[in-house]
Amino acid sequence: MTKHVVTDFWAGLSRSTPARIALGRAGSGLPTQQVLAFSMAHAQARDAVHTVFDSDGVEAAIRELGFDTHRVRSAAPDRMTYLRRPDYGRRLSDDSRSDLEAAGFGPVDLALVVADGLSSTAIHTQAPLMLAALKPWIIEAGWTTGPVIIAQQARVALGDEVGEVMKARAVLVLVGERPGLSSPDSMGLYLTYAPRVGRNDGERNCISNVRQEGLAHHLAAFKLVWLLREALTRGLTGVQLKDESDILLVDGMPPVPRLVKG
Amino acid sequence: MTYRHDVRTRRWVFADLKELMAKATPPRSGDMLAGVAAGSAEENVAAKICLAEVPLKRFLTEALIPYETDEVTRLIIDTHDPVAFAPISHMTVGDFRNFLLSDAATPATLAMLAPGITPEMAAAVSKLMRNQDLILIAKKCPVVTKFRNTIGLPGTLAVRLQPNHPTDDPAGVAASILDGLLYGCGDAVIGLNPASDSLPVLSDLLKLLDGIIDRFEIPTQACVLTHVTTSIELIDRGVPIDLVFQSVAGTEAANASFGVNLAVLKEGMEAARSLKRGTIGNNVMYFETGQGSALSANAHHGVDQQTCEARAYAVCRPFEPLLVNTVVGFIGPEYLYDGKQIIRAGLEDHFCGKLMGLPLGCDVCYTNHAEADQDDMDTLLTLLAAAGLTYVMGIPGADDVMLNYQSTSFHDSLYIRDLLGLKRAPEFEVWLQRMNITGADGRVLNHDASHALLGMMPNLAA
Numbered sequence: 001m002t003k004h005v006v007t008d009f010w011a012g013l014s015r016s017t018p019a020r021i022a023l024g025r026a027g028s029g030l031p032t033q034q035v036l037a038f039s040m041a042h043a044q045a046r047d048a049v050h051t052v053f054d055s056d057g058v059e060a061a062i063r064e065l066g067f068d069t070h071r072v073r074s075a076a077p078d079r080m081t082y083l084r085r086p087d088y089g090r091r092l093s094d095d096s097r098s099d100l101e102a103a104g105f106g107p108v109d110l111a112l113v114v115a116d117g118l119s120s121t122a123i124h125t126q127a128p129l130m131l132a133a134l135k136p137w138i139i140e141a142g143w144t145t146g147p148v149i150i151a152q153q154a155r156v157a158l159g160d161e162v163g164e165v166m167k168a169r170a171v172l173v174l175v176g177e178r179p180g181l182s183s184p185d186s187m188g189l190y191l192t193y194a195p196r197v198g199r200n201d202g203e204r205n206c207i208s209n210v211r212q213e214g215l216a217h218h219l220a221a222f223k224l225v226w227l228l229r230e231a232l233t234r235g236l237t238g239v240q241l242k243d244e245s246d247i248l249l250v251d252g253m254p255p256v257p258r259l260v261k262g
Numbered sequence: 263m264t265y266r267h268d269v270r271t272r273r274w275v276f277a278d279l280k281e282l283m284a285k286a287t288p289p290r291s292g293d294m295l296a297g298v299a300a301g302s303a304e305e306n307v308a309a310k311i312c313l314a315e316v317p318l319k320r321f322l323t324e325a326l327i328p329y330e331t332d333e334v335t336r337l338i339i340d341t342h343d344p345v346a347f348a349p350i351s352h353m354t355v356g357d358f359r360n361f362l363l364s365d366a367a368t369p370a371t372l373a374m375l376a377p378g379i380t381p382e383m384a385a386a387v388s389k390l391m392r393n394q395d396l397i398l399i400a401k402k403c404p405v406v407t408k409f410r411n412t413i414g415l416p417g418t419l420a421v422r423l424q425p426n427h428p429t430d431d432p433a434g435v436a437a438s439i440l441d442g443l444l445y446g447c448g449d450a451v452i453g454l455n456p457a458s459d460s461l462p463v464l465s466d467l468l469k470l471l472d473g474i475i476d477r478f479e480i481p482t483q484a485c486v487l488t489h490v491t492t493s494i495e496l497i498d499r500g501v502p503i504d505l506v507f508q509s510v511a512g513t514e515a516a517n518a519s520f521g522v523n524l525a526v527l528k529e530g531m532e533a534a535r536s537l538k539r540g541t542i543g544n545n546v547m548y549f550e551t552g553q554g555s556a557l558s559a560n561a562h563h564g565v566d567q568q569t570c571e572a573r574a575y576a577v578c579r580p581f582e583p584l585l586v587n588t589v590v591g592f593i594g595p596e597y598l599y600d601g602k603q604i605i606r607a608g609l610e611d612h613f614c615g616k617l618m619g620l621p622l623g624c625d626v627c628y629t630n631h632a633e634a635d636q637d638d639m640d641t642l643l644t645l646l647a648a649a650g651l652t653y654v655m656g657i658p659g660a661d662d663v664m665l666n667y668q669s670t671s672f673h674d675s676l677y678i679r680d681l682l683g684l685k686r687a688p689e690f691e692v693w694l695q696r697m698n699i700t701g702a703d704g705r706v707l708n709h710d711a712s713h714a715l716l717g718m719m720p721n722l723a724a
Contacts, residue, residue: 009711010440013719017427017434020659020671021441028676028706030659038636038659042668045630083595083631084291118631178594179630180666209428 005031018182041181048121048176048184050079053152058114061128065135067112068147070103072096072162076153090157091197097165105146106167110138110228111195112145112174113162115154119176119185126187126210126217127174133221136257141225156190156204163195170231171195172224177208186211189220191227193237203238205231222254263324265312274308279316280326283382284566285309286389288606292554292567292597299566310390314356318347321382327563332514333524338380338576347378355386362387362399362617369402376403376619381512381572384614388568393606396613397649403616404650407584408543409504411449411481411689413652414621419684420653421675422585422623423448426455426664430463432470436718438658439474443715444699445672446706447656449690450585450623451505451548453485457664464488465501472502474718478697481689483540483584485548490522490530497533504539505548505584506530512551512573515561524577531581542689545584550625551575552589553607554597567597568607572614579620585653586620588612590642591628592667601638604628608642612649623653627669636660636668643670647678654678676706 008022023034030038059069075091076082082089092100114127131148138145149162156173163171173190180186189207192199205227210220226245231237248255265276276282284298286309293299300306322342329335344351349371350358361367388396406414413420425438435454442448452471456464464486471484483504490508497503508527509520517523527547534546556562556570565573571588578586588611591604598604608624615622626642628634643654660671678684685691685704694700697714701707 006708008441008444009709009713010437010444010716013437013440016431016437017658018663019425019427019434019438019441019657020661020663021437023659023673025673025676025706028673028680030671030673034659038661041661042630042635049631084599085295086596087295178666180663181630181661181668182663183666184630186666 038181044184045179045181048119048179051120053116053120054124055150055152058123058127059150062114062131062148062150065128065132067131069150070100070105070147071150071152072100074151074153074155074158079153082153086155089153089155092158092161097161100162100165106165108146108166108168109143109170109232110145111149111159111163111166111168111171113149113151113159113171115151115156115158115173115175117155117176117188118178122176122179122185122187122211123174125185129217130174130187130189130210130220133217134224137221137225140257141229157199159190159192160195160199161197163192164197168195169193170228170237183209183211183214186214189224191224191231191237193231193235205237205241205243219254265316267308267312269304269308274305276309276312279320279324280565282309282313282316283326283386283389283569284564286313287566287568288389290567290597290603290607291595291599292557295596296557296562296564296567298564313386314354314390316355316386318350318353318355318358318383321380321386326382326565326569327513334512334514334517334573334577337524337580338573341580342380343377345378346375350375350378355390358383358387359390359395363395367399367402369404372403372617373619376617379618381576381614381618382569384617385569385572388610388613391613393609393645396609397645400613400616401648401650403619405616405619405621405652407545407621409483409540409545409584410542411687412542413450413584413687415688416650417683417685418687419647419651419675419678420450420623420687421447421656422450422653423452424455424655424657424662424669425452426657426662428457428664430457430467432466433719435467435470436474440715440718441658442656442672444706444709444713445656445676446686446694446700447672447675448480448482449687450653451483451485453487453548455487455665459488459492461492461496464492465496465499468496468501468503477718478715479693481687481693487548490526494530494533497537502539503534503537505546506534507548507550509550509555510574510577511555511559511561512570512577513556513561513563516556516559516570517577519559519561527581545582547578547581547583548585548587549578549583550587550589551611552593553611554593557597558593568610571611572618575615575618575620579618583621585623586615587623587625588615589625589627591632591634592625594629595632598632600633601628601635601641604632604634605638605642605645608646609649612646612651616650621652624651625655625669627655627667629667639668639670643674643678644681647682647684679704
């Protein structure tokens, strides 16, 4: 089978990049093994987009961390509509909005929203780990959060409406990012000060690529807490708030919250 | 003015040229999202029938976006060349299609017409065309540009080597460059999308690319795709910059959302030209565009996304770019839903750009939430290459590990050369043979670890 495959002598350079270099070739085409490896990666990314959000499982995992939870849906009734109509994914369904208003969770310092976004797979894996990393910081700072809001068929801006209803000083949205071939389970964190419907993306701070192989959860938590402290002090998020948390790192590692130090 | 067409007992009425253009557009999700698309298949065709009767002159008097409030409209009207337009000034949009397909429309004739064709005229006639029309006519519009090599000659297809890395690691970037060069790619540009926007990082990356091109005397150009104002700042600091990059769109408001206007683009062009780094030509700009960008910035003024895209080419035109790239499937399914819509949009963009005299390349690509896959990319690549596309992307294994989307690979460029006999930019072709990367027939040779190019790695990784 390999007789007709030309191999590339520079395969050792693959250590320096996750890019698909030195694949070899069959004629001008990809070797069979590489075509199939690509297909598998694409299949996993597609599945990450279309896998039904396991809101029961995510809710159970989050409750196990000691958080209360509350579930909402966006105005997009299904995945097909969600993908075509980003505007629907940014707003609560009528039922979810009235439920949330009736619940009277606010006011809170920080509303926490877990949103499936474009990768349910990412949220299944990363959201509980992220909240676990964040919890000691929240306790240390004494921030009130209310229950974690678990949102289905949701985009980042849905957090604006949730935060507005909950009278939150800031909202944090944990959202499944658009999956790449090499990162089907990457999660993004979006922080918005004074959330209200109509905020634009320039008014948020984003920490992306949160996953085991990307930005580790404890580092993401540290950055997020730094940004949140600044946001609450300065009264803003977005392009005017630059992440300078790196200056507090010691040998590349963040300090540990007191609670964890025991 | 209003436009109407009767189908049996039903009268279809279109309030103005803007509505007529939008409703005549082949179906796509972005126009539906904007609420400007035809409501039925019959309305879509009725709009095309009406549009075919519209005189080309009308586009010079009925602006889709007001002259007073949009500098792109002012650019289009103020720089329109009436002498170039004269030979087609009596035609309707429907006549124009017939003319473009006829033997009278030779490459020389079309090149002379280009300054007389506004983006709205190009978009309008494209809406009446089948895919085969878009392919055949674009092929009659070669556009040649030069910096350190000659891009766009008939019978050639160039490749942008895109060596992106998630953390801009120099050794990782160099590894992808080596991979691409040994697969015979990189004549359009070695063009990196940086993950960082920090000036020291960008400066180091530019020096890395410049060092490779200089050391191996590669007849090509480098670009780190960052904001035009950042490039100007880097030029001021003495960093080696070949091409100045910028994303542009077809309305003043959409460009404002990118943080640019015509004046700052001119400043960028002049800064790059002041360095005189081109050896055989002075085309120093690299633009990227894509259907949906104006709507995404809520800056489309009710104009359909394909017409907005053609207007982006009008923005590029005065700056004599080396390369213009429609990043056709990157924006996502809310604008181009599936492979069929992406393929149609890619062909339209290439046609409109070439008809207007621009060196259109295409990032034949898709994201994982679109209903598309590599088979659709093979189809679009093949159609565009047949249409005389200026250049495509070359990305290791078609997987961009920084931007998280899929495009075309180094292997794909070898496929299309084998299939259609397409050559590289001639200066680059000569270099590849001198370096023993390709043989006399242009096909890639088998290499071993003694190859000279590997010399770039240890030094650069250090």
